[in-house]
Amino acid sequence: MSTLVSNLELGFSVAFTFHNLGLCFLGCLVGTLIGVLPGIGPIATITMLLPVTFGLPPVGALIMLAGIYYGAQYGGSTTAILVNIPGEVTSVVTTIDGHQMAKQGRAGAALGIAALGSFFAGCVATLMIAGLAVPLTRVALLFGPSEYAALMTAGLAFAVVLARGSILKSIAMVLLGLLLSTVGQDLETGVDRMTFGVASLSDGIDFAVLAMGLFGFAEVMRNLTVDQARDVVHAKIGRLLPSKAELRQSAGPVVRGTLLGAILGILPGNGAVLGPFASYALEKKIARDPRRFGRGAIEGVAGPESANNAGAQTSFIPLLTLGIPPNAVMALMVGAMTIHGIVPGPLVMTRNPGLFWGVIASMWLGNLMLLVINLPLIGAWVRLLKVPYRLMYPAIVIVCCVGIYSVNNLPEDVLLTAVVALFGYAATKVGFESAPLLLGFVLGRLLEENLRRAMAISRGDLAIFIHRPVSAWLLFTGLVVLVVAVLPSIRTRREQVFVEE
Amino acid sequence: MGRVRVHAPQDLVAGASLLAVSLFALWAASPLDAGRLSTPGPGLLPRVLAVMLGGVGVWLIVLSLFRPGESLGRWPVRGPLFIALSVVAFALTIRTPGLVVAGPASILVAGAASPETRWRELAIFAVAVTAGCVALFRTLLHLPIPILVIPGWVVL
Numbered sequence: 001m002s003t004l005v006s007n008l009e010l011g012f013s014v015a016f017t018f019h020n021l022g023l024c025f026l027g028c029l030v031g032t033l034i035g036v037l038p039g040i041g042p043i044a045t046i047t048m049l050l051p052v053t054f055g056l057p058p059v060g061a062l063i064m065l066a067g068i069y070y071g072a073q074y075g076g077s078t079t080a081i082l083v084n085i086p087g088e089v090t091s092v093v094t095t096i097d098g099h100q101m102a103k104q105g106r107a108g109a110a111l112g113i114a115a116l117g118s119f120f121a122g123c124v125a126t127l128m129i130a131g132l133a134v135p136l137t138r139v140a141l142l143f144g145p146s147e148y149a150a151l152m153t154a155g156l157a158f159a160v161v162l163a164r165g166s167i168l169k170s171i172a173m174v175l176l177g178l179l180l181s182t183v184g185q186d187l188e189t190g191v192d193r194m195t196f197g198v199a200s201l202s203d204g205i206d207f208a209v210l211a212m213g214l215f216g217f218a219e220v221m222r223n224l225t226v227d228q229a230r231d232v233v234h235a236k237i238g239r240l241l242p243s244k245a246e247l248r249q250s251a252g253p254v255v256r257g258t259l260l261g262a263i264l265g266i267l268p269g270n271g272a273v274l275g276p277f278a279s280y281a282l283e284k285k286i287a288r289d290p291r292r293f294g295r296g297a298i299e300g301v302a303g304p305e306s307a308n309n310a311g312a313q314t315s316f317i318p319l320l321t322l323g324i325p326p327n328a329v330m331a332l333m334v335g336a337m338t339i340h341g342i343v344p345g346p347l348v349m350t351r352n353p354g355l356f357w358g359v360i361a362s363m364w365l366g367n368l369m370l371l372v373i374n375l376p377l378i379g380a381w382v383r384l385l386k387v388p389y390r391l392m393y394p395a396i397v398i399v400c401c402v403g404i405y406s407v408n409n410l411p412e413d414v415l416l417t418a419v420v421a422l423f424g425y426a427a428t429k430v431g432f433e434s435a436p437l438l439l440g441f442v443l444g445r446l447l448e449e450n451l452r453r454a455m456a457i458s459r460g461d462l463a464i465f466i467h468r469p470v471s472a473w474l475l476f477t478g479l480v481v482l483v484v485a486v487l488p489s490i491r492t493r494r495e496q497v498f499v500e501e
Numbered sequence: 502m503g504r505v506r507v508h509a510p511q512d513l514v515a516g517a518s519l520l521a522v523s524l525f526a527l528w529a530a531s532p533l534d535a536g537r538l539s540t541p542g543p544g545l546l547p548r549v550l551a552v553m554l555g556g557v558g559v560w561l562i563v564l565s566l567f568r569p570g571e572s573l574g575r576w577p578v579r580g581p582l583f584i585a586l587s588v589v590a591f592a593l594t595i596r597t598p599g600l601v602v603a604g605p606a607s608i609l610v611a612g613a614a615s616p617e618t619r620w621r622e623l624a625i626f627a628v629a630v631t632a633g634c635v636a637l638f639r640t641l642l643h644l645p646i647p648i649l650v651i652p653g654w655v656v657l
Contacts, residue, residue: 052642168564172519172557179526179550186543193543194529217584224580224614390618394611395630397584398604401591402634406644414592418585425581430515431571452541460539 008130011357015365020063023056024362027064028369031071036381037392038079041088042072043438044216046332047208048399051406058340059355063362065336066316069329070366073312074118074374077305078381081110089164090308093276097293097300108238110301111378113250115371116242117302118309121258122367125313128262129320130360133349136321140346143322145453146464150471151268152324152447154478158269159327159439161485169432174440180205181444188452200412207335208407210441211328213420214434216400220393221425237382240375246298253283253303261307265314270327270439272311276304313363319344320356324443328435331442509570516561523555583614599647599657600639604631 014020030052034045049068053061073090080091081098094114101110143151156174163170183194184204195201242250260282261275283303284293293300316333318326323345325331337344342352349356374381404417424434458464466472507513526547536542564570587610594603608627612618638644648657 051638051644055643168557168561169515172515172554172561175550175554175557176519176522179522179547179554182547182550189543191533191543193533193547194526196529217588221581221584224584225575225577388617390612390615391623391626393584393615394587394608394623394626397587397611398591398608398630398634401588401595401603401607402600402638402646405591405595406638406646409645411592411595414588414595418588418592421588422581422585429574429576430511430518432515448546451546455538455541460537462538 003134004130007134007353007357008361010353011130011359011361014059014354014358015063015361020060020358020362021365023060023064024067024366025369025373027067028071028366029373031068031073032075032078032370032374032377032381033071033384035072035075036078036384037075037396038083038085038385038389040072040219040396041076041215042069043088043211043328043332044219044400045072046329047212047216048403050208050332050336051403053336054339054406058337058342058352059358061336061340062333062355062359063366065333066359066363067366067369070122070309070312070363070370073308074115074370075381077114077118077308078111078374078378079385081107081114081301082382083385089273090276090311093280093304094301094308096280097295097297100294100296101298101301104296105236105238106296107236108240108378109242109246109298111237112240112375113242113246113298113302114305115374117250117254117257117306119367119371120254121261121306121308121310122313122370123364124258125262125265125310126360126364126367128314129317129363130357132266132317133321133356133360136317137346137349140322143470144468145450145457146468146471147474148322148324149447149450149454150465150474150478151322152443152450154474154481155268155318155324155326156436156440156443157478157482158267158271159436160269161481162270162273163433163436165431165433167482167485170436173427173432173434173436177437177440177442178444178447180210180437181441182448187445187449200410204445205416205441206407206413207331207442208404209413209417210420211332211438212400212404213417214424214438215328217397217417217421218424218428218434220396221421222428223389224393237378240378242298250298250302253279253299254306256282257303257306258310261310262314264307265311266317266326268318268324268326270315270435272308272315272327275307275311279303279307309367316363320348320359321346323348324446325439328438328442331438334442507565508568509565510573511571512561512565512568514573516558516563516565519558519561520555521558523551523558526551526554579616580614583610583612587611587614596647597650597652599650600635601631601649604634 031045034040046068053064076088076091077094080086080094081102084095084099086092086095098110160167160170160174183201185202186193192202257279260279264271264275280300283299284290315326315330318324319330319333325334334344401414405414454464465475530544530547533544534542535544535548587607590610591603591607594606605627612623635648638646639648650656
């Protein structure tokens with residue numbers, strides 16, 4: 001316990017410098033600003049703003065990126081409540097009751113409880129990360145290549161199950177992501193693989209190119225083809241602070257949502273997306289009068305929003321302790337860390353304690369700032385939402401272009417992004433989802449490295465994965481999850497959960 | 502036996518494209534040494550993955566012949582085409598003559614993607630956004646983005 005306190009103390013001493021506080025604030029503000037725009041989720045937001053952090057020292061860059069992440073997430077909820085367009089999967093549930101509340105003139109209360117619930121969730125999740133970091137890192141140091149490979153395989157299995165579309169197609173996307181990650185120079189032999197003599201490909205396909213193509217441009221292409229009739233609420237926003245009765249109603253959902261979200265967020269393979277759904281289902285089930293849900297029940301905003309934020313934060317745990325990104329946003333963090341010369345994994349905590357605990361402490365600060373920034377700025381967000389899409393998308397396109405160009409200062413990267421975007425658009429048209437592809441791509445190199453090491457250790461005996469208990473257990477879990485997901489009864493339930501698009 | 506009816510055109514196309522990607526990858530990886538399990542070479546994983554991908558593709562094709570599924574739906578071309586062209590326009594003009602040209606060019610090409618575009622409004626907007634980009638990325642963030650480059654005359 002005392003080490004926890006002293007660690008957090010170290011963290012706060014790093015985060016509380018004028019410079020880092022400013023970066024945290026700026027990240028939250030800019031993240032919210034872009035997250036509020038419908039059709040840009042956290043992934044595109046972070047990719048777009050990645051170049052902004054290039055000139056910063058590593059701690060500052062990560063603090064700012066984390067701020068951008070929460071900001072974008074929180075901005076997405078604002079859009080969900082005010083416009084009925086979820087910024088991303090995790091705010092889908094918020095649209096149900098949140099938008100109803102907004103129509104009844106209670107938008108203020110919905111936004112307020114979302115902010116308060118998120119703040120509570122953020123506090124708990126920060127403590128949880130701080131508490132779990134040390135023991136998990138110790139476990140991670142015991143992991144050998146076979147355990148790492150098994151953990152990643154299990155994570156990919158989770159990702160397949162948690163994706164929305166057909167399971168078979170999600171598997172295909174994970175495989176394709178892995179395959180794309182093998183493009184470029186082979187790490188062991190230095191041979192160019194599948195580069196077709198293109199020099200810029202021999203470093204591999206840039207993650208930013210893939211992410212921006214699939215989640216920036218392809219998203220714009222998709223949005224242009226659907227009708228952009230937006231339903232910005234005309235009712236008044238109402239008072240921002242929820243009434244006493246509303247607060248009392250929300251207390252339970254916030255606590256339960258936080259716990260659910262925090263636990264699910266740790267799961268590899270983007271467990272965080274499940275949090276809001278699970279919380280909504282739970283609240284509806286235990287409510288005295290379930291019929292209120294869907295008609296503006298504040299519990300339907302308080303629970304999922306807390307779960308959402310808790311999951312968003314605890315998904316940092318696998319990244320910070322094991323060095324394995326559990327979802328695409330964390331994958332971007334890996335990219336950012338690598339750019340700054342930090343290899344994510346169990347060693348970060350011992351080698352860069354200031355950075356590690358500074359980032360954790362800044363998470364709490366970031367949540368506090370979100371609360372302070374957002375409540376007074378809601379009027380500004382509403383005005384921003386009234387900018388028509390016909391002006392919004394060209395601006396998105398140009399900022400994305402500048403962003404992708406600045407990563408390596410190569411026009412070729414920009415061209416490749418256009419190709420990826422067309423591919424991503426066509427892929428969604430035939431029912432493929434982009435998220436599993438991105439995760440497969442991110443884990444690909446790590447997975448291959450560890451697989452090859454494991455094979456070298458066991459002299460080509462695949463049984464090593466079963467003989468070592470931890471890896472056997474992990475692979476078994478992944479297998480069970482996959483099998484269970486294709487069982488007919490679970491499959492229909494899964495479809496019901498994701499039916500609200 | 503009557504004609505085979507496709508029950509799920511979307512899945513058929515999806516499966517066929519996977520199969521095509523798989524065959525392409527197998528061809529692209531063919532010069533690479535696969536090695537042995539004890540000493541895996543650079544070609545092993547790409548090949549294994551390509552085969553698995555092809556397997557999923559074939560399975561999707563087979564399923565599409567029996568299991569009812571979604572139709573292909575509409576494929577609007579205008580939006581995606583002009584967005585892609587706008588990105589290409591940016592890539593071709595960013596080095597020379599630089600952002601001052603690349604910005605408005607890509608914004609105006611992007612404008613053609615939507616039927617709702619009002620051209621005069623967009624032209625003014627393009628200039629404003631480009632100015633904003635120069636201010637943000639170059640002045641504020643000091644990123645090495647070419648602003649205006651005319652060989653032998655100006656380099657900004």
